[in-house]
Amino acid sequence: MPKILMPLADGFEDIEAIAVIDILRKAGITLVTAGIPGNMVTSISKVKISTDTRLLDEDLKKFDGIVIPGGTTALSVLERTTPLTHALQDYAKAGKFIAAICGAPTMLHKLGILKDKKATAYPGMEKGFERPRSDRVVVDGNIITSQGPGTAVAFALKIVEQLSGREMSLRVGQQIVA
Numbered sequence: 001m002p003k004i005l006m007p008l009a010d011g012f013e014d015i016e017a018i019a020v021i022d023i024l025r026k027a028g029i030t031l032v033t034a035g036i037p038g039n040m041v042t043s044i045s046k047v048k049i050s051t052d053t054r055l056l057d058e059d060l061k062k063f064d065g066i067v068i069p070g071g072t073t074a075l076s077v078l079e080r081t082t083p084l085t086h087a088l089q090d091y092a093k094a095g096k097f098i099a100a101i102c103g104a105p106t107m108l109h110k111l112g113i114l115k116d117k118k119a120t121a122y123p124g125m126e127k128g129f130e131r132p133r134s135d136r137v138v139v140d141g142n143i144i145t146s147q148g149p150g151t152a153v154a155f156a157l158k159i160v161e162q163l164s165g166r167e168m169s170l171r172v173g174q175q176i177v178a
């Protein structure tokens with residue numbers, strides 16, 4: 001089973017993180033939440049979450065992929081977290097799995113990861129992308145992007161499909177009545 005990292009900082013978008021955590025774990029995918037700077041983070045809606053670990057305590061090379069939820073405040077922290085930005089660039093070069101939703105694809109764009117890639121983001125935020133798409137979820141090779149909170153379930157199910165196959169994605173989708 002793939003092992004996926006989800007970095008979380010204060011101000012992350014609740015639905016985008018929790019829906020993905022829930023759906024990936026239902027599919028049997030190992031998803032590790034990693035807080036920045038500590039292992040207690042607060043969502044944009046003021047929901048406190050205890051993460052599995054702190055990002056700075058993790059060897060980022062041991063993961064098969066990274067999923068980044070949105071949230072403007074959280075993204076500003078993630079963008080300044082050098083171990084994470086370096087890991088994302090290394091993952092992109094190695095063809096490892098990267099997924100981002102809402103405003104998070106803009107972080108990938110700033111890092112050069114979306115060069116020559118089709119991608120989407122929160123409507124209006126994709127304007128600087130080389131190959132922007134208006135689809136709710138976009139897959140281009142090892143990269144999955146999605147538009148926002150309302151697309152979180154479709155985004156998570158697409159991640160499951162990419163990592164564990166269509167059958168597992170359909171099974172989890174039926175289980176959650178998607």
